[in-house]
Amino acid sequence: MALTSEDKVAIARKLDELGVNVIEAGSAITSEGERESIRAVAAEGLNAEICSYCRIMKQDVDFALASNVDSIHLVAPVSDLHISVKLRKDRETVRQMAIETTEYAREHGLIVELSGEDASRADMDFLKSLYIDCVEAGADRLCFCDTVGLLVPERTEALFRDITSAVRAPLSIHCHNDFGLGTANTIAALRGGARQAHVTINGIGERSGNTSLEEVVMTIEWLYKQKTGINTKEIFKTSRLVSRLTGIPVAPNKSLVGGNAFTHEAGIHVHGLLADTSTYEPIKPEVIGRERKIVLGKHAGKSSVTLALKEMGLSVDDTQLHEVLDRVKEMGDHGKRVTDADLQTIAETVLNIQKEAKVVLEEYTVVSGNKVIPTASVRMKVDGKEVIEASIGDGPVDATLASIKKGIQSLGDVQLEEYHVDAITGGTDALVEVLVKLSKDGKMVTSRGARTDIVMASVEAVLNGINRLI
Structure with missing residues (x-):
């Protein structure tokens, strides 16, 4: 999954509209391109705090400072497995690195959230002492990371009651969904005293993903009857935007935002x-x-x-x-x-209802080949006016649909959410059926096209859907 600066800014704006408090925009140490993306998000002047992921190393903090973020998510491995195998160090060395990096970041004006990586497999006495030392060094918030999803809700709530009684700073929960318990463990942590939850849209993340924002928010609001401050009416639009820009589809049976949920x-x-x-x-x-x-x-x-x-x-x-x-x-x-x-x-x-189509294709031309960038031009009637557009794409279908999208911009932002093609007869002249799902302003429709020409079948499906949407 690779997001451009424009993609990150678009998602950040939507997250800010949704009402999230902190946006982790990336890891500034990664590359100059990543730093440019983080700077672009920071330059938006959003209400949310803009954060960069950092290791317990001063050079990571320097790169975060150069990216103009408000805060850092400072991650310190805390289990003996991570300390000895990954870092090849000992507990006291990690403690000192965490303290020094926290002090360095605070001296340079950054908000610090100190995270214990693999905390669910850590020695709890060591973890609590590390938290206490880092708060004394200036950490504003703390975080408990269930890095490989090994917690269960009962243990999570008990752990958070214990830790929050021992430390003075607000404690966050960061869960992975390896056993499908990310949301349950996050809710349990909040019941146990956590003040903040790390979540992702659609639950995307490493391996089986992280805790899903939409599940946590709606569980709190509808099952526990508590307000979160999230603008819930924007949840589905945000889900679709993230899915489209990341290229990660949402499972049809995914709770709340999956295609079959309602x-x-x-x-x-x-x-x-x-x-x-x-x-x-x-x-x-x-x-x-x-x-x-x-x-x-x-x-x-x-x-x-x-x-x-x-x-x-x-x-x-x-x-x-x-x-x-x-x-x-x-x-x-x-x-x-x-x-x-x-x-x-x-x-x-x-019902004998006659409705004139708002968008009518009059002709299209496609040029494609192994040494030619696929290019398409279309001539259409859009709301009675002739429109001519051209575009390039990854293939003839992509180029043609991109040309159509440019041609209908006056009607609003129509997005192609899903595209599915089947050959429904045999042979090289097979009849091809294309099914598409389109969206506009949160409304979705499905439509089909069936032709022996895959480009024309795709155009037919998309135009049917566009005319249905508008």
């Missing part, structure tokens, strides 16, 4: 939702900036179709409902997934 298919569930959405939803999707989705196919019932049409702002009588349902089931019987655009087209046909 998606309903079973008839009995949808029937319940029509009566009261709380029957099969723990929170309303709007709370985190989402929308409810109804999946349709051959198992669809009247309740599913009624609710899906209601979400589109369409109402039908019994006769029209049966006709829409028959057409949906017919598509399902042919193994088709009924997209939002499919349902809208079916419903508008049954």
Whole structure:
């Protein structure tokens, strides 16, 4: 995962809008490019404190100072395994390095959060004494790192009650999700006295990831009924932004922000939702900036179709409902997934609603080859006006879709969230089906295109989705 300066700034702005208190923008020691990215984030003038990861070495602090950060996350290995095997040193040497680096950073005006790496495997007496010494040296905050995810909630709460009673500075919790307990352990730490939690959007991080911000925030707000100060309506937009810029997809079954979190298919569930959405939803999707989705196919019932049409702002009588349902089931019987655009087209046909497409492709040209940068040009009608755009891309499809995106900028920021292609007949002239998921201002739609030409199938899918969105 490599983020450009522009990517980091975009994410930092969104995190600041979300209301986070501290943004760890990178590790200044890494490279000049990393330092440029951190400086770019620091120059944004955000409300959040901007932080750099540092080892217990003065040169790391110098690079952090050169990056204009407010604070450092100063990480000291504290387990004997890390001290002896990774650092090849002893406890007292690590203690002295941590104290001296803390003093050096504070002398130069930095806020210091001193972190015990692999704290869950450390000797607790040594860890507490190190914390106490570093607070005396000027550390503003402390952090307990469960570096390989070995904690369980019961032990976590007990540990934090013990440590917070022994140290004067606020203590943070930093969990990894190797056993899937990151959120549970973080909540347990907060119950035990932790004042701050280290989290990531979508739970991204080394190996199995870190504790998920969205899970911790919504657990505190909805299950413990405590305010976090986070603007929860921006959670889903932030999730999608981070997923898109990092290239790390969110699992469909991921809690809260996964594609299926507010998606309903079973008839009995949808029937319940029509009566009261709380029957099969723990929170309303709007709370985190989402929308409810109804999946349709051959198992669809009247309740599913009624609710899906209601979400589109369409109402039908019994006769029209049966006709829409028959057409949906017919598509399902042919193994088709009924997209939002499919349902809208079916419903508008049954209701005899004529809607002129806002975006119409008139022609496109693609140039591609093994020694040619893929380039595409498009001529479109956008809201009745002719638009001509050109763009390059990683391939002919990418170049064409990039040209379309440039051409529709006047209609808003439409993002391609997912792209899936299948060959649905055999041979070199196979019929290709493209399924896409598009988003705009937090709203999402799915649409399809089917052609023997993969570029045209992709264009058809994207334009269907764009016209559905706007």
